[in-house]
Amino acid sequence: MEILRQIGVILGVCLAGVLLSSFLPLPVPANVLGIVLLFALLCLRIVKPSHIEKTGDFLLRNMSFFFIPASVGIMEYYAVVKDHLVLLLLICAITAVLTFAVTAYTVTAIIRLQERRKKKGE
Structure with missing residues (x-):
């Protein structure tokens, strides 16, 4: 329930x-x-x-399961996408690296903030 x-x-x-x-x-x-x-x-x-x-x-x-419909949709339009496939893959790679970097920076910043708060509380 x-x-x-x-x-x-x-x-x-x-x-x-x-x-x-x-x-x-x-x-x-x-x-x-x-x-x-x-x-x-x-x-x-x-x-x-x-x-x-x-x-x-x-x-x-199970988040990867939810990407299947989008992936299938892209495959249905392969004829439209094939001329720009290299550019799309490059964009995906760059945005993945940027996402990893921003996430790492954010996690590091939050950990530092939590440590500062912990020191103030002591």
Whole structure:
């Protein structure tokens, strides 16, 4: 029953993102609004991590499964993409490296902040 409640919370936030997207005159995708909304709810402690933890962990462990439809879609348009395949692969490689670098920098910065807070508390 707990899993169903967690799925309900996540789907409810997704639905709220869809509703926000339809009412706001901004060109922001509904899924991005849903993620921002979930982040805000977590920051405000309206939703606690324990409310979505098990389902969130399951979704993260199986994230590669969700990329299959996009990959199949790209393969269906291979004739359109084939002329630009090298450029697309180069862009993918560069953005992957940039993502790794930004993630590493962010994690390092957060660890330093946590260590500073820990030293202030002592």
